[in-house]
Amino acid sequence: MVSLKVNENIISDVELVIFDKDGTLMDLYIYWANMVNYRVSLAQEKLGFDERDKKDIMYAMGVDLENKRLRSEGPVGLKKREIVMQAMIDSLQELGFKDTYDLCLEIFKEVDRQSIDHLPDIIQPIDGMYALVNALNENDCKIAIATTDKTERAKLAMQFLCIEEKVDFVVGADMVENCKPAPDMVELILKELAMDKRNAVMVGDAITDVEMGINAGLLACIGVCSGLTSNARLKQKTSIVVEDISHIEVV
Structure with missing residues (x-):
C-alpha cells in the first residue's frame, strides 16, 4: 500500500x-484536435466541402479551433467514439450529405491506421x-x-x-x-x-x-x-x- x-x-x-x-x-487538445482534423480532412477530400464547413464540423465534434480547446460538453474527449462519429454524420447531413454512416465508419478506421505514423505529433x-x-x-x-x-x-x-x-x-x-x-x-x-x-x-x-x-x-x-x-x-x-x-x- x-x-x-x-x-x-x-x-x-x-x-x-x-x-x-x-x-x-x-x-487532451493536441491529441483530439489532431485526430478530429485527420477525420474531417479525409471527409473533405471525399466530399469536397469548404474550409468553413470543415471548421463547423470539427466544432460539432467537440474541437473549438478559434480558442484552441475542446468544448467542455464534448463529445470528443468526453463521450464514446460512436457519439463523436454521429456528430460528424449529423453535421454532414446538415450540409446535404446523406447516408454517410458507412463513409464515416471507414474514415474513422482509416484515420486509426494513418495516425500510427503520426504519434509523435499527437501524443x-x-x-x-x-x-x-x-x-x-x-x-x-x-x-x-x-x-x-x-x-x-x-x-x-x-x-x-x-x-x-x-x-x-x-x-x-x-x-x-x-x-x-x-x-x-x-x-x-x-x-x-x-x-x-x-x-x-x-x-x-x-x-x-x-x-x-x-x-x-x-x-x-x-x-x-x-x-x-x-x-x-x-x-x-x-x-x-x-x-x-x-x-x-x-x-
Whole structure:
C-alpha cells in the first residue's frame, strides 16, 4: 500500500490508482484536435466541402479551433467514439450529405491506421506523468487506465509513452456496456485486478471521471485541471483538486 499526498490531503491505504487517459496523462487538445482534423480532412477530400464547413464540423465534434480547446460538453474527449462519429454524420447531413454512416465508419478506421505514423505529433505527456507512474510502480501500487477511447488506441498510447509495462490494466469504452459516469469501467478493473474499491483512487480531468469514481464507491477521487474542466467545476464534485498530476506525490 502507498499513501498519496495531494495538496494538504494524505490519502492512505492505496493499492490501485485508476487514471483517465486524455487530459490526465497526456495532452487532451493536441491529441483530439489532431485526430478530429485527420477525420474531417479525409471527409473533405471525399466530399469536397469548404474550409468553413470543415471548421463547423470539427466544432460539432467537440474541437473549438478559434480558442484552441475542446468544448467542455464534448463529445470528443468526453463521450464514446460512436457519439463523436454521429456528430460528424449529423453535421454532414446538415450540409446535404446523406447516408454517410458507412463513409464515416471507414474514415474513422482509416484515420486509426494513418495516425500510427503520426504519434509523435499527437501524443504529449502531461508534466509529472513519468514521475508519478514510476513512483507508483516502484512502490508496487497497481495502475489502470479507464478511457472513453478504444482500448486498442489507449494501449497504443501507453506503448508510445513507454509505460505499457507499468500499467496493469487498460479499459476503453468498447469493453463495457455503460461508459462514464457509470461505474462499469472501474468495476471491471477491480474485478480483473482483484482489488477492493476501498483501496482504489480515481484521477481524472472530467466531471464524468470523478462521478464514475464516486458511483463506484472508491476511496477517493482526484480532479485535475489539465484537461476539460475548471477547478471550480471539479470542486463541485470532489474536494481534492490539483492543477495536474505533477502535484500528486507518493509518500
